[in-house]
Amino acid sequence: MSKPWLPPRCFMRVFWVMHRWVYRLTGGRIGLWRPKPDGWGTMRLTTIGRRTGQERSVMVGYFESGPDLVTMAMNGWGEGEPAWWLNLQAHPDVRVDLPEGPRLVTGRAAEGDERERLWTRWQEIDKNLDDYAARRSGETAVVVLQPRDNPS
Numbered sequence: 001m002s003k004p005w006l007p008p009r010c011f012m013r014v015f016w017v018m019h020r021w022v023y024r025l026t027g028g029r030i031g032l033w034r035p036k037p038d039g040w041g042t043m044r045l046t047t048i049g050r051r052t053g054q055e056r057s058v059m060v061g062y063f064e065s066g067p068d069l070v071t072m073a074m075n076g077w078g079e080g081e082p083a084w085w086l087n088l089q090a091h092p093d094v095r096v097d098l099p100e101g102p103r104l105v106t107g108r109a110a111e112g113d114e115r116e117r118l119w120t121r122w123q124e125i126d127k128n129l130d131d132y133a134a135r136r137s138g139e140t141a142v143v144v145l146q147p148r149d150n151p152s
Contacts, residue, residue: 019059020044032099035063040125043069044097045145050090058084063121065144069096069105070118073141074132085141096145105145118142 023031023044035041040061049056062071073085088094088107096103110118119142123129133140 016059020057023059028097031059032097034099038125041099043071045071045084045088046095046097047084047087048091048094050087056084056087058082060084062145063125065118065121067147069098069103069145070110070121071143071145072122073143074136081141085143088143093148094145104148106148107143107145110142110144114144115142118144 019031019042028044032043033041040063042059043062044057045060046055046057048054060071062069064070073082075082075085092107094105094107096105109115119129122142126132
């Protein structure tokens with residue numbers, strides 16, 4: 001069985017750079033969308049750099065699980081962990097921008113039964129998920145972003 005097609009890595013990088021550029025150029029009016037029942041949405045995730053202490057923003061896909069937002073640390077299905085995930089592990093209190101506005105959240109990796117449940121949900125959204133994940137040598141983290149009770 002052949003692996004599902006992915007565009008070249010350079011294309012994916014250019015796409016995400018352009019996505020961020022359109023978001024900034026339009027003042028956030030274009031570039032974010034809510035998840036559909038059978039699909040994912042896009043949010044802007046702002047972390048604090050683990051080395052620089054400066055804000056770093058990326059666009060990531062997500063779905064909702066109750067009040068939580070769920071994404072994956074997939075690095076475009078390439079090797080290595082994405083920088084945003086390494087930053088989030090060092091500084092778990094982050095901000096997300098959603099179509100309805102910003103939200104303060106705390107991020108963590110899902111584990112055990114929770115990870116299985118959330119992975120299964122991603123499989124419903126993307127039928128090729130397991131094939132894409134097999135391109136990576138390690139397990140892809142399923143990241144849960146929980147609303148912060150105290151926004152201070």
